[in-house]
Amino acid sequence: MAEAFIVGAVRTPVGTRKGALADVHPADLGAHVLRELIHRTGVDPAAVDDVIMGCVGQLGPQAGDIARTAWLSAGLPQSVPGVTIDRQCGSSQQALHFAAQGVMSGTQDLVVAAGLEQMAMVPMSTNSLVVKELGVGTRGKGWEERYGGQEISQFRGAQLIAEKWNMTREQLEEFSLESHRRAVTAIDEGRFTDQIVPLEGLTQDEGPRRDTSLEKLASLKPLRDDWMITAGVASQISVGAGALLVASEDAVRRFDLTPLARVHTLAVVGDDPVFMLTGPIPATQAALKRAGLGIDDIDTFEINEAFAPVVLAWAQDTGADLARTNPNGGAIALGHPLGGTGAILATKMIHELHRTGGRYGLQSMCEGGGQANATILERL
Template sequence: MTDDRPVIVGALRTPIGTAGRALASVDAASLAAPVLRALADELTTTLGDPMPADDVVLGNCMGPGGDVARVAALAAGLGHAVPGLTVDRQCGSGLAAVTVAAAQVQAGAGIVLAGGTESASTAPWRSWPPVDGGEPRRYERAPFAPAAEDDPDMGVAADLLAEEAGIDRARQDAYAARSHERAWQHRQTGGFAAEVVPVGGIEHDERVRAGMSAERLGRLRPAFRPEGTVTAGNSCGVNDGAAAVALLPGALHAQVGVPGLRVVAHASAGVDPRRPGIGIVPAADAALRRAGLTLDQVDVVELNEAFAGQVLACCDALGLGEERVCPQGGALALGHPWGASGAVLLVRLFSQLVREERGRTGLAAIAVGGGQGVAMVVERC
C-alpha cells in the first residue's frame, strides 16, 4: 500500500548573507526566485517532464508586504498559472510555510514549492500614522503581543530565559564556539555546496569563520542587559537569505522512486510571550508525539540557534544532549534570516539524511517571537 504522506524531494537555499553586505541589494523575492527556479529545474530532471507547481508558499516577516511568494514565483519564471501564498509566523514563517504546503499536498495538490525568504537589508522603513497632527512614528518591528503581555525584545527575553534556566555565560560561549567550529569544518570539506544556489555573486555563507573560540567569545560584553550573559557572539546575526523545498504526494513519489524526506508529523504551539525562546519545547514534544517517536529515536536534530542560552534552555527542558543539536553548525554560525530560517533547518536535514545518508529520522524546530514554536518530524524514504 502506498504511503500518501507528502515527501520532500528537493531542498535548496541561498548563501546566508550578513545584513548590509554581499546581499544588501537583493530583495526578498529576488532571493527566493533563484532557489525556486533551481528546484523547478531539479523536478524537471526527476520527473522527466516540466510539470508546473500547484502552488508556491513562502514565509516572510519583514518584507515589503503584498504577496512576496507570488512575486518570487513570477520572477522565477514558473509561469502565470502558478499562484503564490505568503505566510507570516515571524521567525517560524519558513517552517510554517512548509506545514501549509504539506497540508495542501495531503489534501490533493500535486507539486508545491515551499520555504521562506528574508532580506533584512532591504526591509522597508515602517511608521505608525500621525496622531493629532504629530509626526509619523517609525518602528522596527510590529508588536509580538499586546502591551499588557509586556512584549520584550527577543534579546532581552533570551537573556532572561537563560538566567531563569541557570545557563551561565561560559556554557553559552562554549556552545556558540562549537557551532562556529562545526560549520567552519563542514564548509572546509565542501559540505554545504550541494544545497546552496549562488546569489548576488556569493557562493558561501558570509558569517562562517574560523577561530571563534570560547575564549575569544568570552571577551565580548553583554548585549542586552548590563548584568546579562547574552552577547553578540553567542547570538545569531541579522541576515539575508532564502530556502525552499519541493513536496510531492506520496503516490507520485513512489512512481519516481527518488530518495526524499517523508513529512511524518508537524506541530505548532504557544507559550508565554515574555519567554518566546522556549516555544521549541512544546512544539517539538507535540510533533514527536504525533510521529510516535521519542528524541532517542531521532537521528538528526536541527534547532534554530537564535541565542545559545535559549537553545540550551530548550535542550535542558527536552532532556536533549546539547552536542546532538545542529551537527554541522547552526544559525549562530550560519546566520538567521528570520522568515527563511525554518526552511533552512529542513534543507540541513535533507543534506544530512538524504544527500549524506547520516541516519533516517530528523527533527526541525524553531521558536517564534510572541511566544510560539513550530516543529516538524521527517524520515528518509
C-alpha cells in the same frame, strides 16, 4: 491520510548584512531558489498547485506578496499562484507544514514551500519604525491588559531563559564557539555544496568566523550591564532563501520523482510570550508524542540558534543530545534570515540525514509571540 514527500530541497548561501548578497532584491533572491528547485526536480512548473513562502518583514521590497513576485521573477508560469505567510521566525517552516497539509489532504499534488529574508534591505527594526510613524502600537488594548507593564523583547526573553535555567555567560559562549567550529568544519568538508545554489559569486555561507575564540567572545559588551546576552551568543543578521518541493504519491509517479524524505509529523504550539523563545520545548514534546517516538529515536536535530540559551534550555528539558543537535553549526555561526530560516534548516536537515544515513530528523525554532513549529522528517 495521503503521504507527503519532499522531492527537492535547495537554498542560497546565507550572506551577511554587508556581504555579497546585500544588494540582491528579495524577489530575485526568492526567484533564484525557485528556478533551481524546478530545474533540479524536473517537474513541469505549470503543474505546481501553489507557492507558499515565509517572510517576516513584508514591507518595502518584500511587500506585495513576495511569493507571487518571486515566482514571476523566476520566469515561471503565471498560472501558478503564490501566498506569503508570517509566523515570525518560523514562517517558512510553517510554509512546509501548509504545503504538506495540502498534499496530505488530497487537494493538492505539488506545492512549493519556501522562505526568504533580505535583512540588508529590510532590517528587523523596520516594522518598529513604521509603527512609530503611524503613532499606534503593535499590540491592542486586550493584549496590553493581559501582558503589559513589562518589557517584551526577544533579547529580554533570551536573558530570562538564561537566568531560569541557571546558565552562565561562559556556557553560552562555549556553545557559540562550538557553533562556529562546526560550521567551519562543514564548509571545509563540502557538506553544504550540493544544497547551495551559488548567487552573485557566493558559493558558501559568509557568517562563520574562523578566528573567533572564547577570549574574543568574552570581550564583547552585553546588551545591558547586568545581562549575559551579547552579540556573540545571538544569531546573525542575514540574507538568504530556501525552497522545497512537496509532492503527493501520485505526483511522484507521474513526474518520475525521487523522494528525499517523508513528512512524518507536524506540530505547532503556543507558549509564554514574555519568555517568547521557549516554544521549541513543548513543540518537540508534542511532535514526539504524536509520532510515537522518543528523543533518542531522532538521529539529527535542527533547533534554530536565535540565541544560545534557547538551544541549551531545550536540550536540558527534552534530554536531547547536543552532539546530534545542529551538527553543522547553527544560526549563531551561519546566520538567521528570519522568514527564510525554516526552509533553510529543513534543507540542511534532509541533506545531513542523507550524508549520515540517519532515519529521523526533528526541526524546531522559537517564534515571536511565544510560538514554535516542530517537524519530523523521515529519510527515504
